[in-house]
Amino acid sequence: MTRTPGIRVAVSTVIFSLRRTPGDERAAVVLPLVKRTRDPYEGRWALPGGWLDVAENLDAAAARTLAETTGLAPSYLEQLYAFGAVERSPSRVVSIVYWALVRPDEAESAEAQHNVAWFDAASLPPLAFDHAEIVDYALWRLRNKVGYSRIAHGLLPAEFTLAELREVYEAILGRRLDPANFRRQVDTSGTLIPTDDFRTGSHRPARLYRYNHDVELADRGPLPR
Structure with a gap:
């Protein structure tokens, strides 16, 4: 019998904010990304996140990994979806993804964090793993939800x-x-x-x-x- 490798659980968060660049007609939806410092995908940008600790629940893990990677404590944090395609990572990883909203003044506090930069959601660089798919799904949810919620x-x-x-x-x-x-x-x-x-x-x-x-x-x- 072939032994099945262990499945690891990670928590990632798509954090949306707004930014107005001088000269632009309207503000843009932006999000922070973290540059990976090791393989796989060393040097590529990825969503902030980390591993789920055996002793913490998912919401606590999302808040902790956000604080560790971006220094942010969002006013809105909601579980988005679970991503677990077999081919999404060299090892077997299931990601529980959250999405968050932060005000523009709060977003500025993340600028000084190591390896963190903000990008326009409409023009992202190549992302690690399936994170581009995750961002697209989060944007779709945001655009749909804005019409019937606060x-x-x-x-x-x-x-x-x-x-x-x-x-x-x-x-x-x-x-x-x-x-x-x-x-x-x-x-x-x-x-x-x-x-x-x-x-x-x-x-x-x-x-x-x-x-x-x-x-x-x-x-x-x-x-x-």
């Missing part, structure tokens, strides 16, 4: 303008949204509460909003798609 909140501060909220949707969906139509759909969703504060700057003052956590979004219909 997931955009994970990329925003506690209070935000409607223009900032619309920018999140435009970055995720990859297209422009009509400002007036967007405002109407958000207003009828009942998910936002206007505050008495305004954001001031070079343009006219813009009212700040916050999410109404007492309202179930599913009962109010979809937000802009």
Whole structure:
């Protein structure tokens, strides 16, 4: 009888944030990658992650490996999928993949971490293992979920303008949204509460909003798609 090699379990995370490059019309969805320092795929970029410890649960492992590789503690962390194709690694590895959202100001804290760099999700370098497939799946989930959940909140501060909220949707969906139509759909969703504060700057003052956590979004219909 042939002895079956042991199967190892890893935990990886796709971390999304937004970044606006000077001169660009809209913000881009970005994610951090870690450069591998050993084989297989030495020198290639990969998703942050690590091995599951025998004494920890999956959520704890995802949080730990994120802290160790990027220094990030995301405001939104959810299990995405399990990837376990036989040919995905020279050894038998099953990866439990999470996805996370961090605000742009939080994302800056990862810049100083060793071997970590941020990339535009639309123009990634060649990735190790099947990580390109994993990122594509995470982007698909993000774009689908933004229409019926408060997931955009994970990329925003506690209070935000409607223009900032619309920018999140435009970055995720990859297209422009009509400002007036967007405002109407958000207003009828009942998910936002206007505050008495305004954001001031070079343009006219813009009212700040916050999410109404007492309202179930599913009962109010979809937000802009």
